[in-house]
Amino acid sequence: MIEKIRQTASFLQARVNDMPDTAIILGTGLGALVDYIEDKQFIPYSEIPNFPISTVEGHSGNLIFGTLGGKRVMAMQGRFHYYEGYDMKQVTFPVRVMKALGINTLFVSNAAGGMNKEFRVGDVMVITDHINLFPENPLRGKNYNELGPRFPAMTEAYDHKLIALADEIAAQKGIRLVHGVYVGTPGPTFETPAEYEYFRVIGGDAVGMSTVPEVIVANHASMRVFGVSVITDLGGKDVTQVPTHEEVQQAAELAQPKVVEIMRELVKQA
DSSP states (O other), rough: HEEEEEEEEHHHHHTSSOSSSSEEEEOOOOOOGGGGOOEEEEEGGGGTOOOOOSSTTTTTOOOEEEEEETTTEEEEESOOOOGGGHHHHHHHHHHHHHHHHHHHHHEEEEEEOOOOTTOOOTTTEEEEEEEEESSOOOOOOOOOOOTSSSOOOOOTTSHHHHHHHHHHHHHHHHHHHHEEEEEOOOOOOOOOHHHHHHHHHTTTTEEEESSHHHHHHHHHOEEEEEEEEEEEESSSOOOOOOOOOOHHHHHHHHHHHHHHHHHHHHHHOO
16 A cells, blocks of 8 residues: 555656645535636546546546645545445545645545534534444554554544634634534435434434545544535434435535635635
């Protein structure tokens, strides 16, 4: 794995002159942030050695380098999911490459179903913690000390200072932000009403099929992490509406302006 990371990092270093220290993983329907990145350089995943290929509708499959909020950034336009058939090391491989390139701050976004009774469709939830219900941990197997410790702490998986800064930005811009715990599940099925209730009982506020593996690896690599979920649907035993993937995308797209405003300013000030 070490050799693959070095090979991919070398490939990108040869093509990008000014390497950033900030990266963004764009989730379902949240690609509008790309429009605000200036001086863009697109590198398709298909051209990058050892990179998987995103197969999900709404995930374009490009690595983008450019400037956002006056700061150099790398953006993943499309991520990889466990339910696509990739193992956890493939899902999180881009985060390993990011660290090898000098990235020290990672912003992640996703679409999620909400089970917190106070949430509304279209809310932007700042992730304060997560519950990992994936059947495999991306750190399982041989540990490479040059990548991180054998038993990394997850006490502050999401950076408290970045969360406080996001709250300040949202207050200044009059944007409603909610906080919550993200439950990561393997998918690809949407949750049953009973599962929604279970996730709520164990302490979850929103649920999705991504993010947690990437955040685990980012923390293993001592990166600062900030994450947001767009609440695209609500679930529970008293909710009978069944979401489609198209509806999830539409709800995420409607919330995009709020996410873009917060992310742009957060990247600028972080």
